[in-house]
Amino acid sequence: MTSYLCKAANSSCSEPHGRGYTCKCPPGYQGNPYLSDEHEDSCQDIDECKDLDRNPCNATATCTNTNGSYICICPNGYEGDGRMPPGTGCSRKGQSKTMIIALGVCISLLILLVGSSLVYWVMQRRKLKKLKQKFFKQNGGLILERQLLNHKESVEPAKIFSAEELEKATNNYHKSRVIGQGGFGTVYKGVLPNDRVVAIKKSNVVDQSQIEQFINEMVVLTKIRHKNVVKLLGCCLETEVPLLVYEFITNGTLFEHIHDKNLSSSLSWEKRLKVALETAEALSYIHFETSMSIIHRDVKTTNILLDENHTAKMSDFGASRLVPLDHTRLTTVVQGTLGYLDPEYFHTSQLTGKSDVYSFGVVIAELLTGEKALSMDRPESERNLAMYFVTTIKEDRLLQIIDDRILKEGNTEEIKEVANIAKKCLNVRGEDRPSMKQVTKELEGLRLSEKHSLKKVDPNTQQTKHLPNAPTHSLGIDVDIGSSSINTAVADDSMRNQVVKPTDDDAR
Template identity: 65%
Template sequence: MDTCISCVFALDENSKYSSQVSLMVPNSLLQRRSFTVVYSANSRVPEKKAMDLRGKLLQLLLLGFVILAATAASIPNSICERMCGEVEIPYPFGTSEGCYLDKPFLITCNHLYSPPKPFLDVDLPVEDISLPNGELRVSNPVALLCKRDQPICLSPYCRRPTVDYTDISALLNLSSFRISETRNMITAVGCDVYTYIQGTDQGQKGFTTGCLSLCDKNLNVVNESCSGIGCCQTSIPKGATGYILNVRSLSNDTLPGGNDLCGYGFIVDEQAYKFSSLDFRNLKNRTTVPLVLDWAIGNKTCKDAQKNKTSYACKATHSYCYDSTNGPGYRCKCSSGYHGNPYLPDGQDDSCQDIDECKQDHWKLACNANATCINTDGNYTCACPKGYEGDGRIDGTDCRPIVIGQSNNKIISIALGVSISLLVLLVGTSWVYWGLKKRKLIKLREKWFQQNGGLMLQQRLQHHTGSMDTTKIYSAEELKKATDNYNKSNILGQGGYGTVYKGVLADNKVVAIKKSKIGDQSQIEQFINEVVVLTQINHRNVVKLLGCCLDTEVPLLVYEFITNGTLSDHIHDKSRSSLLSWDNRLKIATETAGALAYLHCEASMPIIHRDVKTANILLDGNHTAKVSDFGASRLVPLDQTQLTTLVQGTFGYLDPEYFRTSHLTEKSDVYSFGVVLAELLTSKKVISFVRPESERNLATYFVSMVEEDRLLEILDDHIYNGSNAEELKKVANVAKRSLSVKGDDRPTMKEVAVELDGFRIKEKHSRKES
């Protein structure tokens, strides 16, 4: 059927002259964005009046076009192609004009392939589109670095093949989609390689992150574990819209492991990739991996979008809107009791339609056995048979016999007896069921307790007097309630070893709860090690362990809650860095040095932290330092001065002597603390690929500037006031000595703490005199 717009104009109420215009628009044209219209006026109209009439007619026609264009923009064509090969293309996505909501949702269906393949932005293959989850799975390029004899390039993203290597970078740039930070992981595979990405978020802010993958000489790796040995993974920042990903070797001449091994880097759907030792070679033949993107409608919230009903995308009557959690925009879902496509208006086959629960089996669990299921719009009812009354639902008034006079007393008595018998049987069955379920839960928790190293922890704590008394054992239910069932809004931070949640215990005490990531037995030992180490520490500048919980699927640690975030947040956030005065920075450095000196010299057994960095130094409201995260720490027997361990730590803070020899000493912590001092003085990141190559590593750059007497050029402007130059140079000299390449040339942590404390006392004395 066609649509007609027809109007008649009279120039005045006594005029004989009039004109009529009709606009006939086929319904198929309602899908188009442009129209051609011809109008005619009565030839008897005088020229001047005819011109006025044409102006009025033109205004009317323009108004009609606006209405038609708005209608066309919101309704997809019923003949649109909804399959491209084996991939369904649901609206708001589409493959041709009039079939998609907006330009970002255009999918290019390439029929040169057999079967045809869908592409996003022309060159990004689409594997799946999910309406309910607001997700789009695409094929994402793999970056690699290979030793080679002949120049090769396996990907269109190859950047610069060198004389000795094939170096392929992965590049992705999205205008309207975000990379899912909950579904994807940055992954590096290889021996002694690291992968890093430089990317942007929806606010066009840049970020750099990555991870380091190491191997021993025997290539002893654990399949399906990306804990840093042969494979490493780290999360991607929220709201990322594009990136460049590179793979680099820690060795400048050859790749460790032989010329036939490569290093690989990619961002992948963590559900779609499980690491295997075979990947060292097999990934060379794989150019893409699955990547999950989050999509949303526009850049408005639901509240703002609903103000314009024409452009509002939730077209189905039985649908609702919810805001995107990864960047701006919103999504639509069918209401409870309905299924289909909420972006299509009512009347189209795929729009939100009622679910006929009576054709499914779950209604039988809610209705009385004698009741009949009757489907309603968005729900269903249970109808009692003739002679019964009630709503027919087991959890409602059920179906009761209708009582008519005394003749029904016998029937009622029989029914009552049967009901009581059934009730007794039900109670007995329930008691047995819950008893068996409780026993099963107890056995399951015993299994988790052993699996999470409970026996190992008990044995190790028995060797340390008082440890068992100071460590409280929390129940799984207590911590689940404290974190509101581990609600995402309570997440304080995420790292390679777990997620930290804010929790409120029953006594209103605020705590930090660490939910560990356990991939293999070595990580269990690392978790137990952190508990044992923390039970040996009693220092005001070390975060206090309150207790743990082992009878859960993954082990949990409970710490005191530190209110003011990490030192890294304060230094590298420009809005907060200016508030961190030199007095506070020197105070934080002195307290941190004192805590590390305590670990090395005064604890019941010497402790090497092994991962000293600004992200592991927490601050309270008074800028008091609290050293945290002892997952990598090691207890040192009193008769030893060094330990031989698998190299572990954070790139940029890692002691080069420890990295080269695998010999861990207290001087390894001194080097890492020297990097922290350099950060406090300069407010620069320890590794930055946006700086020139000579300045990329803060430790080496800082030492060279101090040696050239150019310290003032790299100091943070907020801490240098012209009168404190000598004091800053003295602290910088402490940092320089701590960053000596040879451990023997570095001071002890105790010596560093004494020097810094002396600087603070002298500064306070000078301030009082002035």
């Protein structure tokens, strides 16, 4: 058409639409297609090679401009279209084959690695399973299963937990779950699938020669029903050392309540006497009322737990021993805690129930004075609380060392009576000490007597007024059972340096 408006020689018009059309420059050109070629602004070739920021060629290729396009030339020894991706670029001749081979090798190695890892994982799982079976047998699992079948009368028999259950319950024994640590092992807080909170004890070592003893103790202790003994829920025998699962007691240890200033203020004389009585009841029970007498062997304030009602719970039977019916004493490797350790047992290695009585005497002294059983911060003559406590009683200086918090409550006579009970427990010779049954009766009589009444100081007269006897608090609480474990750790060598000096009365 003579009136055709696309004047540039290489311009074109779009397909007509309606009654008109538009002109455009072809790909590779830019400018005004309505102007003839004589004009500089008509459709002109774009030199793609000049735009260094958008160079379309590979770094090794040479860019050459052509009308409406460009070509990329690879250097000698290279092949490909020389263009940037999605082009093939430039690669050494034969390199593509090498890359294909290399890629194939890599994929093969990856498959081999994954396959080997899978085989290794399966083998490790089998190995772990065999190891767990080995530990289960080694730790007396078969004996325990047989024993539990023979003791169906137990209301709630001990459960045998799997290693996976306890790992999950403790978040793989994460350090944030540690709630107690000592020479015999570590205690973790765990949460079972049913949301029950438990305490899981992981012992440090175990004596394989004592496995049957351990299993017997477990069976006996799981049958114990006593409100003042921590309940043993079960164990795991699939690990190198047995793991014991206890009920979780929420309020910490008696040691913390005596020696922590924030807690001790709430530990009144009433509560201290209650804790002393309940601990005595627990020890009396395991000494005289179980099918086989049990000696705890590590009675101390850190092993007495308190619940939210300040009810005492005897715990940690890791050092305990069963006493055969025809025996009254056992010869054992000396084991215990300095400050609480029975001096007679220390010197003779002869363990009896009176060894627990001595340790309980130290606990009472600790309750009365608020002092630790053994402290290097005190003068040499006062470092051993048991010896210092007995000396002050004989020298009639007892009230000088009694905790001020309970002295202010005006219970002087009761304090003296409880102190005399402790003094009898702390006799150097075991035969001169009362039994835990006798101690329990004395404490119970004291707590239930007319002397045991609430006292209150009149702020105006500063005289003590005796109120009518308060109703006796119920000593019954939910039934609990004890726990047991094996540990043959030998007493610390420093124990050999402990010197126990008998007093004249004790010697007689």
